[in-house]
Amino acid sequence: MQGLEGIKVPVRQSNQVCPIHGTRMVYSDRFPTPFCEKCQLEKTLEEKKKFDQVNSIKIARSNLKRVSLVDNPDEYNHAFDNFEANEGTKEWQMKEAARKLAGKYFKDRTAQFNSIMYGTPGEGKTHLAMAMLNAVNQFSEPPQKCLFINVTSLFLAIRDSFDNPLERWTEKYAVKTLSNADLLVIDDLGSESAMSAKKGEASQFVQRILYQVTNRQHRIIVTTNLTLSELRQTYNPKLISRLLAGSSGSQLDFSGIEDKRY
Ligand SMILES: Nc1ncnc2c1ncn2[C@@H]1O[C@H](COP(=O)(O)OP(=O)(O)OP(=O)(O)O)[C@@H](O)[C@H]1O
Ligand SMILES: [Mg+2]
Ligand SMILES: [Zn+2]
Known part of the structure; x- marks a missing residue:
């Protein structure tokens, strides 16, 4: 699978299906518990969005002393x-x-x-x-x-x-x-x-x-x-x-x- 950071993680198909996406869950040697790649990607994007929001609030508030x-x-x-x-x-x-x-x-x-x-x-x-x-x-x-x-x-x-x-x-x-x-x-x-x-x-x-x-x-x-x-x-x-x-x-x-x- 192509990870968000562009790192290829070799995964194997499990026989469990994601209840949200209906797709096969995967696992690997490092992550033996089956997980859904789509759920994982959505979670990462959500975290990034929150991080960006918090950051832009900090940037706006620090404008006063910065500029x-x-x-x-x-x-x-x-x-x-x-x-x-x-x-x-x-x-x-x-x-x-x-x-x-x-x-x-x-x-x-x-x-x-x-x-x-x-x-x-x-x-x-x-x-x-x-x-x-x-x-x-x-x-x-x-x-x-x-x-x-x-x-x-x-x-x-x-x-x-x-x-x-x-x-x-x-x-x-x-x-x-x-x-x-x-x-x-x-x-x-x-x-x-x-x-x-x-x-x-x-x-x-x-x-x-x-x-x-x-x-x-x-x-x-x-x-x-x-x-x-x-x-x-x-x-x-x-x-x-x-x-x-x-x-x-x-x-x-x-x-x-x-x-x-x-
Ligand atoms: N009522 C007050 N309580 C506490 N500190 C005050 C008060 N009034 C003025 N100061 C303090 O006195 C100093 C001079 O006040 P300030 O710089 O606000 O005056 P100003 O009206 O802007 O003067 P200027 O016209 O010369 O710019 C500042 O350090 C300010 O914090
Ligand atoms: Mg003044
Ligand atoms: Zn999923």
């Missing part, structure tokens, strides 16, 4: 559980709002709306954005491909790709990867404009990428230090219009929270 661009890997640990907030405070309001939005992305994987978290530094925007992503990544069944992209890290990686052929973050790769995620965080939008020689100019490629991504991707959580009107001044209005599309119920204003970095 994301973070400022600092410690940020992967941000969760709702380690976000401190006393009831009634602004932190508490933001946490509850973020939790509700995460619930919407989690429950309905076809829900198309962007969320925006804006305010001054150290207020917990990145923490809560990662907490939302971690929750969806951990609990979605089947998994949702989650991706966290810090805009400055993206800017630096793509600039590197211009003269480093080993850098995987080319413009094309970025558009494809950000567009294909099931849930995307764009962290610290606006921070890349400070990296440009002439303000706003060298970050043109980031705008170009984000414009293409917002045309295809409608499940984006943005964090930024810019106000909504500053966003409109900094970026192409078409980009901002797409970014804010359907976000009327999902704009979180963090202002008033004190800087947790001090």
Whole structure:
């Protein structure tokens, strides 16, 4: 018989018949108990299918840490559980709002709306954005491909790709990867404009990428230090219009929270 791995196993016909397939069962010196070759093949294929399913779930869930661009890997640990907030405070309001939005992305994987978290530094925007992503990544069944992209890290990686052929973050790769995620965080939008020689100019490629991504991707959580009107001044209005599309119920204003970095 031709085994699944292509190894020929010499078998002899027994006089027992498989009750399922009605064919003669076989045996060999190594496997003296008669067995059905068809049943055996079906069992092997079933095991392979299960193995592939488990593997593809693992691959989808590991997307977050494998592909994301973070400022600092410690940020992967941000969760709702380690976000401190006393009831009634602004932190508490933001946490509850973020939790509700995460619930919407989690429950309905076809829900198309962007969320925006804006305010001054150290207020917990990145923490809560990662907490939302971690929750969806951990609990979605089947998994949702989650991706966290810090805009400055993206800017630096793509600039590197211009003269480093080993850098995987080319413009094309970025558009494809950000567009294909099931849930995307764009962290610290606006921070890349400070990296440009002439303000706003060298970050043109980031705008170009984000414009293409917002045309295809409608499940984006943005964090930024810019106000909504500053966003409109900094970026192409078409980009901002797409970014804010359907976000009327999902704009979180963090202002008033004190800087947790001090
Ligand atoms: N309520 C909180 N409970 C526990 N840790 C917090 C809380 N708020 C902020 N932090 C921590 O403080 C640090 C700064 O928070 P975070 O990075 O989320 O701020 P941010 O609003 O994104 O700031 P920036 O605008 O500068 O990016 C992080 O280490 C974060 O985990
Ligand atoms: Mg931040
Ligand atoms: Zn059989």
